[in-house]
Amino acid sequence: MRGHRMNSDHPGGYRDDRGRQRPESRRAGAKNRTATRPADRRRGGDPARKVAWEVSRAVADGAYANLELPRALRSADLHGRDAAFATELTYGAIRMRGLYDAIIEFAAGRPVGQIDPPVLDSLRIGAHQILGMRVPPHAAASETVALAREVNGTGASGFVNAVLRRVTERTREEWIREVTAGRSTDEALAVEHSHPTWIVRALRGALRADGISDDADLDVALVSLLEADNAAPAVSLVARPGLATVQELVDAGAEPSKLSPVGAVLPSGDPAEIAAVRQTRAAVQDEGSQLVALALAAAPRRAEGPQDWLDLCAGPGGKAALLAALSTEQPDTTVFVNEISEHRTELVRRTLRAAIDAGIEVMIGTGDGRDLGAEEPDTYERVLVDAPCTGLGALRRRPEARWRRSPGDVTDLTAIQAELLRSALDATVDGGVVAYVTCSPHVAETTAVVHEVVHGRQDVVVEDARPLFRDAAGEQLQQLGDHPTVQLWPHVHGTDAMFFALLRKSASPES
Numbered sequence: 001m002r003g004h005r006m007n008s009d010h011p012g013g014y015r016d017d018r019g020r021q022r023p024e025s026r027r028a029g030a031k032n033r034t035a036t037r038p039a040d041r042r043r044g045g046d047p048a049r050k051v052a053w054e055v056s057r058a059v060a061d062g063a064y065a066n067l068e069l070p071r072a073l074r075s076a077d078l079h080g081r082d083a084a085f086a087t088e089l090t091y092g093a094i095r096m097r098g099l100y101d102a103i104i105e106f107a108a109g110r111p112v113g114q115i116d117p118p119v120l121d122s123l124r125i126g127a128h129q130i131l132g133m134r135v136p137p138h139a140a141a142s143e144t145v146a147l148a149r150e151v152n153g154t155g156a157s158g159f160v161n162a163v164l165r166r167v168t169e170r171t172r173e174e175w176i177r178e179v180t181a182g183r184s185t186d187e188a189l190a191v192e193h194s195h196p197t198w199i200v201r202a203l204r205g206a207l208r209a210d211g212i213s214d215d216a217d218l219d220v221a222l223v224s225l226l227e228a229d230n231a232a233p234a235v236s237l238v239a240r241p242g243l244a245t246v247q248e249l250v251d252a253g254a255e256p257s258k259l260s261p262v263g264a265v266l267p268s269g270d271p272a273e274i275a276a277v278r279q280t281r282a283a284v285q286d287e288g289s290q291l292v293a294l295a296l297a298a299a300p301r302r303a304e305g306p307q308d309w310l311d312l313c314a315g316p317g318g319k320a321a322l323l324a325a326l327s328t329e330q331p332d333t334t335v336f337v338n339e340i341s342e343h344r345t346e347l348v349r350r351t352l353r354a355a356i357d358a359g360i361e362v363m364i365g366t367g368d369g370r371d372l373g374a375e376e377p378d379t380y381e382r383v384l385v386d387a388p389c390t391g392l393g394a395l396r397r398r399p400e401a402r403w404r405r406s407p408g409d410v411t412d413l414t415a416i417q418a419e420l421l422r423s424a425l426d427a428t429v430d431g432g433v434v435a436y437v438t439c440s441p442h443v444a445e446t447t448a449v450v451h452e453v454v455h456g457r458q459d460v461v462v463e464d465a466r467p468l469f470r471d472a473a474g475e476q477l478q479q480l481g482d483h484p485t486v487q488l489w490p491h492v493h494g495t496d497a498m499f500f501a502l503l504r505k506s507a508s509p510e511s
């Protein structure tokens with residue numbers, strides 16, 4: 001796991017106060033040099049730490065870190081290693097706040113609810129440097145105190161100083177032992193791996209439903225999954241067929257994906273600097289998302305002649321763009337793309353710009369997908385329902401997402417998911433297929449929705465989707481379980497935890 005490697009890959013060196021790896025010979029004082037600590041040179045926090053604090057504050061007010069951070073980096077004029085340091089600090093402090101809050105409570109001797117939120121954000125930023133980034137503890141504490149003096153005030157900075165000094169007194173492992181003592185297994189895992197307990201339980205349930213019955217195996221898999229959620233994912237790119245090639249992405253510095261025949265992985269650098277990405281011929285897209293679109297396009301067809309495809313709830317259009325590109329490989333195909341929100345329909349238009357410019361038959365509209373089955377019955381050959389969901393399968397991408405969701409969301413979303421799936425089936429021609437997809441492995445959102453909908457109808461069968469999942473070499477993906485539905489996993493396949501069910505509509509008995 002990347003996050004873990006970060007702490008262990010550099011024997012013999014140390015990290016400087018910005019978290020940069022340095023050889024031992026460069027340590028201040030190693031050659032009788034005296035170092036002036038940054039905190040002694042100025043009273044304010046340094047720009048990278050301030051960016052982390054500002055983004056944390058914005059996230060507390062409802063912003064998304066992945067949108068807020070680039071803006072904050074630009075306005076602070078941070079680049080290169082400084083930007084990388086600020087990024088790791090921001091994401092780590094937000095993602096790992098479950099663990100850090102437990103430690104801060106202990107060190108402060110009071111519940112985090114009694115700490116002023118802007119001060120708590122400074123403490124989380126300090127804790128991540130000390131326990132998650134191997135910034136030397138004295139530098140992490142004094143730099144964070146300087147930040148707190150600037151953003152929280154002199155009085156609060158004394159409190160931050162006292163709490164962080166206590167945090168530096170133990171190692172991460174010692175703290176984990178301390179703050180998990182006396183908790184149930186899932187509560188302890190929740191604290192150690194910084195997930196809400198209800199999510200840990202949901203993930204355990206999903207792994208069990210996917211076929212892991214042995215309790216010890218389940219514990220091992222769950223820890224791997226939680227660790228994968230805490231590791232920054234690689235940047236995956238898609239080359240939309242007919243518009244770009246994988247080779248073009250490789251020429252721009254990416255490596256061919258082993259998982260997706262249309263994918264590449266960018267080891268470093270900014271994807272927006274790649275011309276094909278800027279021109280929407282290629283894009284950043286998780287390999288799991290690529291595989292589900294490829295699987296739907298590859299599902300065997302029962303009819304001949306012209307066909308219409310539908311993406312029922314498409315914003316911001318990543319899978320629709322891949323489907324549009326793939327549609328050109330099948331004669332006389334038109335792709336219809338629907339999205340309920342005007343704003344997200346506009347995003348879909350932008351995502352599909354290159355496809356439309358290339359003359360691919362795509363129709364984009366705004367509407368409630370739940371009505372489409374009644375409005376356009378028996379119309380489409382292939383339908384994608386990439387349903388609005390909790391996103392519990394993509395926690396590694398959104399550091400704040402796990403703290404925003406609640407069990408109540410699952411109830412609300414499953415009702416919409418079932419309605420969308422019913423509508424999709426109504427909109428499908430006899431012999432056509434619906435792919436029901438979520439980027440959540442929560443059983444209530446995956447197999448439970450499929451079973452509920454299929455149970456109520458005579459005209460649908462769930463087909464075995466596993467043969468449709470093929471890697472870049474054309475081989476069927478491994479470890480797809482014993483079910484006809486497919487559940488991908490970050491810790492197994494290296495993708496988001498996408499779920500895919502293929503539903504075939506057949507003539508109903510009375511028709």
Ligand SMILES: C[S@@+](CC[C@H](N)C(=O)[O-])C[C@H]1O[C@@H](n2cnc3c(N)ncnc32)[C@H](O)[C@@H]1O
Pocket residue numbers: 289312313314315316317318319320338339340341344367368369370386387388389416420
């Ligand atoms: C998981 S996202 C789809 C992601 C998309 N397939 C992609 O790859 O970029 C679900 C989308 O469904 C939309 N949505 C939610 N309720 C809807 C409804 N009743 N009808 C149509 N779209 C809906 C949301 O606005 C959101 O854009």
